[in-house]
Amino acid sequence: MxxxxxxxxxxxxxxxxxxxxxxxxxxxxxxxxxxxxxxxxxxxxxxxxxxxxxxxxxxxxxxxxxxxxxxxxxxxxxxxxxxxxxxxxxxxxxxxxxxxxxxxxxxxxxxxxxxxxxxxxxxxxxxxxxxxxxxxxxxxxxxxxxxxxxxxxxxxxxxxxxxxxxxxxxxGAHASGLIGEAHEPETHLIPNILRSMAQGDFTLQLFGTEHPTADGTCVRDYxxxxxxxxxxxxxxxxxxxxxxxxxxxxxxGLGHGYSVLEVLEAAQAVVGREIPRQIRPARAGDPPTLIANPGRANQILGWHCVHSDLDTILRSAWRWHQGPGFTST
Structure with missing residues (x-):
């Protein structure tokens, strides 16, 4: 093409x-x-x-x-x-x-x-x-x-x-470690967790712990x-x-969700240390739970997730955050 x-x-x-x-x-x-x-x-x-x-x-x-x-x-x-x-x-x-x-x-x-x-x-x-x-x-x-x-x-x-x-x-990030997620400002959970761990002087902001979910934090399909x-x-x-x-x-999507706290705990296991956190009020526009049914894409496109277990996502992203990165200019 x-x-x-x-x-x-x-x-x-x-x-x-x-x-x-x-x-x-x-x-x-x-x-x-x-x-x-x-x-x-x-x-x-x-x-x-x-x-x-x-x-x-x-x-x-x-x-x-x-x-x-x-x-x-x-x-x-x-x-x-x-x-x-x-x-x-x-x-x-x-x-x-x-x-x-x-x-x-x-x-x-x-x-x-x-x-x-x-x-x-x-x-x-x-x-x-x-x-x-x-x-x-x-x-x-x-x-x-x-x-x-x-x-x-x-x-x-x-x-x-x-x-x-x-x-x-x-x-997550490319298997090569050469490209990954780099926004400014960064609003996504996983890169914020890993950036804070890479920098070592950052307190993670957790938005909302009273959602109608098992642990009170938002659940997302990664x-x-x-x-x-x-x-x-x-x-x-x-x-x-x-x-x-x-x-x-x-x-x-994967068809399975993880809460904010589950992602945080998994990231700490990958990196090998804890991260300071601060609880903030829930953000407007954040639904408590978003999980996909990817069945149509599976059936019609013949597409399936092969890299989307949480450990693989976090390890690939951590590899990127430890690398040289790139700038926008």
Whole structure:
């Protein structure tokens, strides 16, 4: 395949880029490096530019001659979306429309979209399957749901073939230890735990201990980033055999959840020491439990998790945190 990875210098996008290269596909990356890292991908693949810029998208699609666009670029921090929704509606919704319009101009018909379990809000039933009600409780989740709907409408009207992949909690790092999760600010549990252990002078903030879960902390379904990107490759290959106008949605997760305290205890076992912690109030927009039912992806895409046990996730991430890392410039 000839592939354009939008947001391909970010955490998940850089792992996607590495997998595509390893599988022998042609790849170009469009990224504005606002949250991505130049050092995470080979320099010759990068086209620096924003998905809000039609000229940058045109350049990326002309250069890549893409058969498939894999779209990761979005704002994704729930608390920030509550305090600054304008940024999320502009970047996520307007940016996705620009991607779709550029695909139309360049007659590129396949799109894989990076969505989220946040579209479900607080679920009534867990594990969650794709038929569950979509009731997002944050502007971030709402923008992702609207993006899914926009993509499906474009597929039906303009003959695209699209798949939206609803992630649960991406975690872990590449087996090489050369790329991993590096956000600033970092809001995800596992990298915050491991960063604090690597730095040795950090108190971990735990948000909420009175949720309706076994130990009072949030429960999440963690999926190794290498399993996650393998699902994108399966989805892209699957779309090649489907008719114009087709759109679909799949959950991506392990199907089993771990609480915040369970993750913390497992991380302390991997690293071999305890970490200071401070209990804080629960954050707005955090459902108590999110666990995927990945059955449709298993059956239709032939995709299964092979790296997503918690120990493997933590050991791969710890290897990354102990390495040299990279900077965004």
């Amino acid at each position: 000839k592939t354009l990875v939008v947001g391909g210098a970010g955490y998940i996008g850089s792992h996607m880029t590495r997998l595509l290269l390893d599988q022998g596909h042609e790849v170009r990356v469009l990224d504005d490096l606002s949250t991505g890292h130049r050092g995470a991908i080979p320099a010759e693949l990068l086209i620096e530019g924003s998905l809000l810029d039609p000229a940058a998208l045109d350049q990326a699609l002309e250069t890549s001659q893409a058969d498939v666009v894999i779209h990761f670029a979005a704002k994704s921090i729930i608390p920030e979306s509550l305090s600054n929704p304008q940024l999320y509606y502009q970047t996520n919704l307007s940016g996705t429309m620009q991607v779709l319009e550029a695909m139309r101009r360049h007659r590129c018909s396949r799109l894989i979209f990076s969505s989220t379990a946040a579209v479900y809000g607080t679920p009534e039933v867990v594990p969650i399957d794709e038929s569950a009600p979509t009731r997002p409780i944050s502007p971030y989740g709402r923008t992702k749901l609207f993006m899914e709907q926009m993509i499906a409408d474009y597929a039906a009207a303009y003959g695209l073939r699209t798949t939206s992949l609803r992630y649960f909690n991406a975690a 999926i190794h980033v290498q399993d996650l990107v393998s699902a994108h490759l399966r989805a892209a290959e699957h779309l090649a055999n489907l008719p114009a106008g087709h759109s679909d949605v799949f959950n991506l």
